[in-house]
Amino acid sequence: MQVYDERGIAQGLPQASRYAAASRVLHWIVAALVLVVWPAGMVIEFLAEENKTIAYLLHESFGFLILWIMLARLAVRLVRGAPAHEPMPPWQARLAGTVHVALYVALIAMPIAGFLATNAFGFPLSLFGILPIPSPVGKDAALAPIFMTIHMVLGWTILVLFLLHLGGVLLHHVFRRDATLYRII
Numbered sequence: 001m002q003v004y005d006e007r008g009i010a011q012g013l014p015q016a017s018r019y020a021a022a023s024r025v026l027h028w029i030v031a032a033l034v035l036v037v038w039p040a041g042m043v044i045e046f047l048a049e050e051n052k053t054i055a056y057l058l059h060e061s062f063g064f065l066i067l068w069i070m071l072a073r074l075a076v077r078l079v080r081g082a083p084a085h086e087p088m089p090p091w092q093a094r095l096a097g098t099v100h101v102a103l104y105v106a107l108i109a110m111p112i113a114g115f116l117a118t119n120a121f122g123f124p125l126s127l128f129g130i131l132p133i134p135s136p137v138g139k140d141a142a143l144a145p146i147f148m149t150i151h152m153v154l155g156w157t158i159l160v161l162f163l164l165h166l167g168g169v170l171l172h173h174v175f176r177r178d179a180t181l182y183r184i185i
């Protein structure tokens with residue numbers, strides 16, 4: 001059951017029509033982390049030398065957390081599924097579904113590529129400087145640029161996916177004023 005006001009504008013959704021609570025919480029934690037980690041990755045190279053070490057540590061540690069949160073999200077999504085979506089043209093439902101799957105894949109592959117790259121460059125990750133993370137890859141001058149290139153390509157891919165995702169939010173919430181956004185909040 002949807003909650004529309006007298007002008008036909010969605011006001012919210014009952015629990016049964018929304019994603020599982022764990023999915024909703026993890027969605028916004030990942031969104032907040034990506035909005036910090038993504039720009040941080042872009043600006044590191046422009047920072048003064050004395051600030052780089054801490055910037056790498058924070059980018060890599062929070063980025064690594066995203067991997068585990070995304071795996072948890074994937075597990076919840078597979079077990080609990082998704083609520084039915086608002087009526088929309090089939091091509092839009094397909095596009096939204098494709099963007100969602102691609103975001104899962106990219107946000108899992110991105111930290112893996114970054115983690116392998118930094119190890120291959122010879123800088124093993126110590127999470128927030130306190131927990132050394134073992135790596136399947138050691139220092140390897142040939143592999144490092146390959147992993148880094150994958151990390152960079154995925155960075156731009158995530159930007160495009162994020163913009164498409166945001167476009168969907170604007171379309172539903174601002175223009176159509178349907179209840180789509182309430183499924184995840």
Ligand code: HEM
Binds near residue numbers: 038044107111114
């Ligand atoms: C979802 C998680 C992550 C996101 C969204 C992300 C995003 C980015 C972005 C956008 C860049 C800039 C790429 C470019 O210059 O085109 C970058 C660079 C980089 N990232 Fe990540 N990253 C993530 C996780 C990680 C992890 C887990 C590590 C390592 C443990 C890592 C290590 C690096 C390194 C070493 C650079 C190069 C920075 C430089 O020297 O300019 N990243 N990241």
